[in-house]
Amino acid sequence: MIKDFTFALIKPNAVKHKKTGPILAMINEAGFRIAAMKMIRLTEDQARSFYAVHRERPFFDELISFMASGPVVALILGHEDAVEQFRELIGSTDPLEAEEGTIRKIFATSVQMNAIHGSDSKENAVKEAAFFFSEFERCNE
Numbered sequence: 001m002i003k004d005f006t007f008a009l010i011k012p013n014a015v016k017h018k019k020t021g022p023i024l025a026m027i028n029e030a031g032f033r034i035a036a037m038k039m040i041r042l043t044e045d046q047a048r049s050f051y052a053v054h055r056e057r058p059f060f061d062e063l064i065s066f067m068a069s070g071p072v073v074a075l076i077l078g079h080e081d082a083v084e085q086f087r088e089l090i091g092s093t094d095p096l097e098a099e100e101g102t103i104r105k106i107f108a109t110s111v112q113m114n115a116i117h118g119s120d121s122k123e124n125a126v127k128e129a130a131f132f133f134s135e136f137e138r139c140n141e
């Protein structure tokens with residue numbers, strides 16, 4: 001298994017607006033290696049499990065309907081310091097606060113529809129990658 005990786009999810013708004021290609025290009029240009037990739041549509045139950053840590057937050061129900069509203073693209077991305085480096089590439093949660101040139105600054109349409117998810121810790125990267133991918137679906141070269 002690749003050692004240093006993060007998990008990313010291109011969110012429904014970005015997939016719907018045909019931004020998958022441009023976002024993948026930015027990810028590649030930033031030096032990340034795609035170790036697994038698939039497009040799927042989450043059920044609301046799957047979205048609830050994925051975002052379970054946020055279940056008490058006021059925006060939870062809306063977030064779940066959004067995440068289940070259309071296909072998403074799940075990715076395992078290899079890089080040195082993958083979690084931290086990828087959070088830098090995507091920018092702040094709220095696109096108004098995100099730095100120029102970050103994925104969220106360019107592609108987010110709101111704080112909820114902020115185009116992409118990136119794991120916030122190594123531990124969560126491991127859990128999230130396992131939630132979406134079997135060992136067989138990961139490319140370990």
Ligand code: IDP
Nearest residue numbers: 054059063092093111112113114116117118120
């Ligand atoms: P993160 O994605 O930058 O780690 P989190 O605080 O973990 O941000 O929130 C998870 C997701 O929930 C965000 O990416 C965004 O889609 C949504 N979200 C976070 N805060 C708000 C909010 O205040 N209003 C609506 N949606 C939010």
Ligand code: MG
Nearest residue numbers: 117118119120
């Ligand atoms: Mg988070």
